[in-house]
Amino acid sequence: YLDWNNSFEIIDSAFEKGLFVIIIGPKGTGKTTLVREYAIRKSKNLQSINFSLRTRESHLIGTKSLTDGNIGFDEGILVKSMKEGNILYLDEINAAEADVLLRLDEALDDRRQLILKESSGEVIKAKDSWFVVSTINPLTHVGTKELPPQILSRFPVRVRLDYPPEDIEYQIIKRHVKNPNEAEVLQGIKLANVLRQASAVEELYYSPSIRETIAFAKLIEGGVSAKQAAKTVFGNVYSQWGNVEFQKVNDIITSMFGIT
Numbered sequence: 001y002l003d004w005n006n007s008f009e010i011i012d013s014a015f016e017k018g019l020f021v022i023i024i025g026p027k028g029t030g031k032t033t034l035v036r037e038y039a040i041r042k043s044k045n046l047q048s049i050n051f052s053l054r055t056r057e058s059h060l061i062g063t064k065s066l067t068d069g070n071i072g073f074d075e076g077i078l079v080k081s082m083k084e085g086n087i088l089y090l091d092e093i094n095a096a097e098a099d100v101l102l103r104l105d106e107a108l109d110d111r112r113q114l115i116l117k118e119s120s121g122e123v124i125k126a127k128d129s130w131f132v133v134s135t136i137n138p139l140t141h142v143g144t145k146e147l148p149p150q151i152l153s154r155f156p157v158r159v160r161l162d163y164p165p166e167d168i169e170y171q172i173i174k175r176h177v178k179n180p181n182e183a184e185v186l187q188g189i190k191l192a193n194v195l196r197q198a199s200a201v202e203e204l205y206y207s208p209s210i211r212e213t214i215a216f217a218k219l220i221e222g223g224v225s226a227k228q229a230a231k232t233v234f235g236n237v238y239s240q241w242g243n244v245e246f247q248k249v250n251d252i253i254t255s256m257f258g259i260t
Contacts, residue, residue: 022155028209048089085127
């Protein structure tokens with residue numbers, strides 16, 4: 001992971017002071033990779049959950065179980081992480097339903113505790129080493145919603161992670177591709193940024209991620225022409241929004257990579 005905006009330093013300062021972190025940015029900017037790499041550098045266990053409309057309280061808290069006639073309780077990821085004092089990663093937290101957020105809020109306040117009403121009523125107290133990092137996508141992302149103020153306040157350290165400058169993105173690609181063609185790869189990054197900017201102002205429906213510029217470079221490394229790689233990685237996906245959108249992007253590709 002190339003920490004081009006000193007995110008590790010900010011997150012580490014929050015970790016040392018017991019402050020929870022929220023990372024804000026569009027998809028494909030490396031939010032999840034950042035959290036995983038931070039956990040590795042700290043030699044901490046990472047437990048994660050990706051939120052969606054299907055995420056329920058039971059995924060966080062746990063559920064009762066029946067084994068050999070005995071009623072037990074299978075702890076959810078929130079309870080486990082609190083007990084073990086691990087890093088808990090809440091991915092796309094602004095896709096969670098209101099009831100899930102309310103239960104999560106109980107554990108995130110200053111007491112760092114949770115009443116296990118689903119089981120014995122035990123009070124779960126988080127270890128001092130418990131650390132929570134969450135991410136949110138922009139509200140234009142499907143399924144996301146505005147976070148309630150009380151949830152936002154639980155994450156007082158806010159890291160904004162956007163697409164990196166072109167030279168930094170090229171350095172990221174070099175970590176994944178052995179011998180990139182610099183001129184062609186930089187042209188692909190430039191194309192990706194044109195499409196990202198158009199998506200940001202809602203002129204296009206889709207914004208390509210860093211993983212797509214990496215894929216573009218890998219195809220070129222495999223012998224595919226730059227224009228064909230651009231069409232395959234960046235252009236064809238727009239066909240799902242109809243021929244007008246598809247042709248608009250392919251015209252951009254032709255203007256940047258030529259007719260042949």
